[in-house]
Amino acid sequence: MRYRLGLDMGISSLGWAVVEVDTQDHPQRVVAMGVRKFNSGREDKTQAPLAQKRRQKRSMRRQRARFLRRQQKLLNQLGHLGLMPLSPVERRQVADCNHPSFSSLGTKLNPYELRALALSKPLPPYALGRVLFALNQRRGFKSNRKTDAEVDKKFYAGVNKLAQTMKDGGFSTLGAYFAYLQKQGKAVLDSRGQGDAVKEGREGLQTTREMYEAEFDAIQKAQQPNHKFTTEDWAAIKKTIFYQRPLRPVERGKCQLYGPQGVDKPRAYAADPLSQKMRAWQDINNLKIISPGDATRFLTDDERQEVWRLLCNQKSISFTKLCTKLKLPVGTEFNLASAKTEKGLTGLTTDYDLAKPEHFGPRWHTLTPEQQTKVVELLQSTKDEEDVITALVENLDIDETAAEKISALNLEGGTARFCTEALAALLAKVSSVRADAPANRYMSITEALAELGGGYTRPGTLVERLSYYAQMMPEVGMHQNSRTVPEEKKYGVIGNPTVHIALNQLRQLVNAILKEYGHPPAGIVIELARDLKANAEQKREWQIEIKKNLALRDEMLEECRKVGTKVNADSREDFLKYKLWKELPACAYTGEPITLPMLFSNAVHIEHILPRSRSLDDSSANLTLATRDANKMKGAETPYEYYQRIGKPEAYDALLARTAALPHNKRWRFTPDAAKRLADEEDWLSSMLNDTRYMSRLAKRYLEYIAPHVEASPGKITAKARHQWFGKVLEKNRHADHRHHAVDALTLALLTPEAIREAQRAASKDDTHVYKRLVMPCPVEPGKLHQEALALVNAMIVSHRVDHGAQGALHEETAQKHSDVAAMNEAARLNLRKIEHQQGERTHSNYYKHAGVHHIDFWLVKTPSGNKVEGVPVFMHQTRDKPRNRPHPAATLLMRLHNGDCIVVDEKELGIVRMIKPSARALLYAPANEVGIAPSSAKAGVKSNYKTLGWTALLKRNVRKASVDMLGRLRVSSHREI
Numbered sequence: 001m002r003y004r005l006g007l008d009m010g011i012s013s014l015g016w017a018v019v020e021v022d023t024q025d026h027p028q029r030v031v032a033m034g035v036r037k038f039n040s041g042r043e044d045k046t047q048a049p050l051a052q053k054r055r056q057k058r059s060m061r062r063q064r065a066r067f068l069r070r071q072q073k074l075l076n077q078l079g080h081l082g083l084m085p086l087s088p089v090e091r092r093q094v095a096d097c098n099h100p101s102f103s104s105l106g107t108k109l110n111p112y113e114l115r116a117l118a119l120s121k122p123l124p125p126y127a128l129g130r131v132l133f134a135l136n137q138r139r140g141f142k143s144n145r146k147t148d149a150e151v152d153k154k155f156y157a158g159v160n161k162l163a164q165t166m167k168d169g170g171f172s173t174l175g176a177y178f179a180y181l182q183k184q185g186k187a188v189l190d191s192r193g194q195g196d197a198v199k200e201g202r203e204g205l206q207t208t209r210e211m212y213e214a215e216f217d218a219i220q221k222a223q224q225p226n227h228k229f230t231t232e233d234w235a236a237i238k239k240t241i242f243y244q245r246p247l248r249p250v251e252r253g254k255c256q257l258y259g260p261q262g263v264d265k266p267r268a269y270a271a272d273p274l275s276q277k278m279r280a281w282q283d284i285n286n287l288k289i290i291s292p293g294d295a296t297r298f299l300t301d302d303e304r305q306e307v308w309r310l311l312c313n314q315k316s317i318s319f320t321k322l323c324t325k326l327k328l329p330v331g332t333e334f335n336l337a338s339a340k341t342e343k344g345l346t347g348l349t350t351d352y353d354l355a356k357p358e359h360f361g362p363r364w365h366t367l368t369p370e371q372q373t374k375v376v377e378l379l380q381s382t383k384d385e386e387d388v389i390t391a392l393v394e395n396l397d398i399d400e401t402a403a404e405k406i407s408a409l410n411l412e413g414g415t416a417r418f419c420t421e422a423l424a425a426l427l428a429k430v431s432s433v434r435a436d437a438p439a440n441r442y443m444s445i446t447e448a449l450a451e452l453g454g455g456y457t458r459p460g461t462l463v464e465r466l467s468y469y470a471q472m473m474p475e476v477g478m479h480q481n482s483r484t485v486p487e488e489k490k491y492g493v494i495g496n497p498t499v500h501i502a503l504n505q506l507r508q509l510v511n512a513i514l515k516e517y518g519h520p521p522a523g524i525v526i527e528l529a530r531d532l533k534a535n536a537e538q539k540r541e542w543q544i545e546i547k548k549n550l551a552l553r554d555e556m557l558e559e560c561r562k563v564g565t566k567v568n569a570d571s572r573e574d575f576l577k578y579k580l581w582k583e584l585p586a587c588a589y590t591g592e593p594i595t596l597p598m599l600f601s602n603a604v605h606i607e608h609i610l611p612r613s614r615s616l617d618d619s620s621a622n623l624t625l626a627t628r629d630a631n632k633m634k635g636a637e638t639p640y641e642y643y644q645r646i647g648k649p650e651a652y653d654a655l656l657a658r659t660a661a662l663p664h665n666k667r668w669r670f671t672p673d674a675a676k677r678l679a680d681e682e683d684w685l686s687s688m689l690n691d692t693r694y695m696s697r698l699a700k701r702y703l704e705y706i707a708p709h710v711e712a713s714p715g716k717i718t719a720k721a722r723h724q725w726f727g728k729v730l731e732k733n734r735h736a737d738h739r740h741h742a743v744d745a746l747t748l749a750l751l752t753p754e755a756i757r758e759a760q761r762a763a764s765k766d767d768t769h770v771y772k773r774l775v776m777p778c779p780v781e782p783g784k785l786h787q788e789a790l791a792l793v794n795a796m797i798v799s800h801r802v803d804h805g806a807q808g809a810l811h812e813e814t815a816q817k818h819s820d821v822a823a824m825n826e827a828a829r830l831n832l833r834k835i836e837h838q839q840g841e842r843t844h845s846n847y848y849k850h851a852g853v854h855h856i857d858f859w860l861v862k863t864p865s866g867n868k869v870e871g872v873p874v875f876m877h878q879t880r881d882k883p884r885n886r887p888h889p890a891a892t893l894l895m896r897l898h899n900g901d902c903i904v905v906d907e908k909e910l911g912i913v914r915m916i917k918p919s920a921r922a923l924l925y926a927p928a929n930e931v932g933i934a935p936s937s938a939k940a941g942v943k944s945n946y947k948t949l950g951w952t953a954l955l956k957r958n959v960r961k962a963s964v965d966m967l968g969r970l971r972v973s974s975h976r977e978i
Helices: 050-080 088-095 100-105 111-117 125-137 153-169 174-183 209-226 231-242 273-286 301-312 319-325 349-354 361-366 369-381 385-396 400-407 420-430 445-451 486-491 497-517 536-563 572-583 628-634 639-646 649-661 664-670 674-679 684-689 694-703 718-726 740-750 753-765 782-795 818-822 826-830
Strands: 003-009 013-021 027-037 188-191 203-206 288-290 434-436 523-528 604-608 623-627 710-713 811-815 832-839 842-850 853-863 866-875 892-898 902-905 909-917 922-927 947-950 960-964 970-972
Touching: 003 497, 003 740, 013 497, 013 740, 027 740, 027 782, 050 125, 050 231, 088 125, 100 125, 111 125, 111 174, 125 209, 125 231, 153 174, 153 203, 174 188, 174 209, 209 231, 273 301, 273 349, 273 369, 273 420, 301 319, 349 361, 369 385, 369 420, 385 400, 420 445, 497 694, 523 694, 523 740, 536 572, 572 604, 572 623, 604 628, 623 628, 628 639, 639 649, 639 664, 639 674, 649 664, 664 674, 694 710, 718 740, 718 782, 740 782, 853 909, 892 909, 892 960
Parallel strands: 003 523, 188 203, 523 710
Antiparallel strands: 003 013, 013 027, 604 623, 811 842, 832 842, 853 866, 853 892, 902 909, 902 960, 909 922, 922 947, 960 970
């Protein structure tokens, strides 16, 4: 069977559909459909990667473990030197400052007073040990060059204030000043980190590591003559207290030019001058000038050199200033100036900073590219300021003052896509080689890569199955030595965790389809969901846009109520008219004012600026308002073509003046070269079907290893076709039913290039000059298509990926009150996590609540009165500590259920376990094909679809554990299977 595969790829789902096609790739019938659901690797509310929180918690645990190891090492050193007793009882006395040897110092002192006294009076050995131990407990914040820029300015303001206060009061060390504060009755809040704030009524003390080291040196100077251990012993103690391990260097990825060729060269830093020059020339090559009344054009050679000169001498330049510098007429715009930003072009920021007189000065430009790269690598990879200063002074003969200022610079972060050698080769071509002489278009980076033998090339032969994505596309894999999966450790992973999971699920699904049908598809169409392609900033912009539209709709209803105009609040056309009216409250072509009552009448039409039959563009950017007569006269022409035909150049100039205030993405459509820009697409169909976003290109490349024809759809046409072809296939809310992803995939599989061309031909014939949606001709007889699709949708079982690992929190972070724990019975106490820690001779026990149920074991217990089911929950913290708890020696294990497992209830209902509640002796499940809505999420108009299943009902309702494979095939286990 020859077939075509459609894939709808989202952040947590994969919809797929297989359509049989003939030798001409015309769809014949729908063969199979399905959906695969999986975790996105992000938190639901914040969308932050799950690894981020785990990394933070792991960092805290490591810091605590390192502190305890350092503390124990110091105690061992002090004990060996006779500065700390070996007996735990005596150590407790030293810690409380009531050891008998302290009696010579007078009344009982606290550690702060001991630290102050150590500067002027000989201390007994144990008292000195207590002072040194106190310095280890809080040793101040130690910054480095890379974190200094991130530290709150308020923290350093507090540091400076503390230093000035100590200087004014004559306090030479922190200990002396702290002791003074305590005598004044003020509590000492010695900030451990840079984020602590000054609290009301307490003395806020932002301390640094240098302050503590200065106090140690002062104590050593005062106490060394009174004790017999050597200078080397003092140095060893100081190293133990103040040593801080260097940060692990961040590994850079492989060069995208040489990496796939097996040359493992690291990417250059984004701050490298070569990288910034490449960015500047890319911007110059892509920059186009849009002048009123003139055709859009690339820069001339003189303009290119002028822009290059400007970017070399400043950090950035706005488009407004750029227009002035190039002496362009008023109203000129640039294609890179979007409707949302006017920031301009970024210059050579590294050259600008390092060539300042107080840094390298003019000498910076005399250094070779290799020397400049070494300077940037030194600044970006070296954490310690002293190391940077030493390297600059010794290797580049920079005076120490300038070296200190250079070390304090915060250059642009991140890395480029290429190594320095590749950047130099690409830069030579991008900056000087023309790709289109008549248009004065210079070579793009893609064209330069192709000439150098790099870039992407289609696989020469197809493979039988997909391997790990970073193995087949090595340039995307970042180094991940900490990974436990062998292939991830060897080949690396992509930086985005959501994309990493999605690509792995894509591989499993496609390989399952290949195994099922025995041969690769004739073609694949893949569409990426908008949320998978977008970054966090784009998602925030969408939310803002949604809120604006809701506010605008309310404004429309209020304005119409005031003037007595009837309007349909649910009408898309009415809202679209009002939105366009807010942009331009007049006919775009005649200038006739449009009143609000007139707006919603048949006298005003929504008009396509560029004819829909030529552009297939139904977006609001291609729409404006026109009177009925003006719309009819313009016909299927661009605005410029229309005014050329009727011979009214003065009316066209007036049109340009009227539309000058419209957004850029709409304004260019009125220009003389709008038709040329539309025709300049070498293949408009390819442009419609191929998205240039990174993830779409990546998924497309991945799938080209198994199929001869792969297309990545941007979704602009797909949504129209899906709505028209399958509007009633899913009667329920499509966003509440996972199966809509399969319908989207089926639309993709059916939407062949010929189907889109047919839509274009139909749009050309149906030119009534009245706004209506684009009609997408269905390539299969609609009745047959609906019958096949509906049958498959009704029989579909959504496949859910289940994670049985215990990667989450093992217990809550706050300990239970001992009084509460003492009141619990033994069974309840078993569900707590008991953690013991030693303090001197005393052992402390803390109890923590479990962070969740990992799984639950159901046992069948036979009793004289009949069989019963016992559920034994196993909590997160018990997965590593306890074996199965058999409630009775003769009990038989029925099944083990985790959150996310699939179950069959009453031999017909399929559900997914969503919540396990041991206290209620019940579990909650939701239908497998529906989006789960928890009771806590239920609100007005949104009901929870969770169902409760008590443990005692498991046998009565014949509950079975089940599994669904990648292709949606159900397998129900017997009770004895786990």
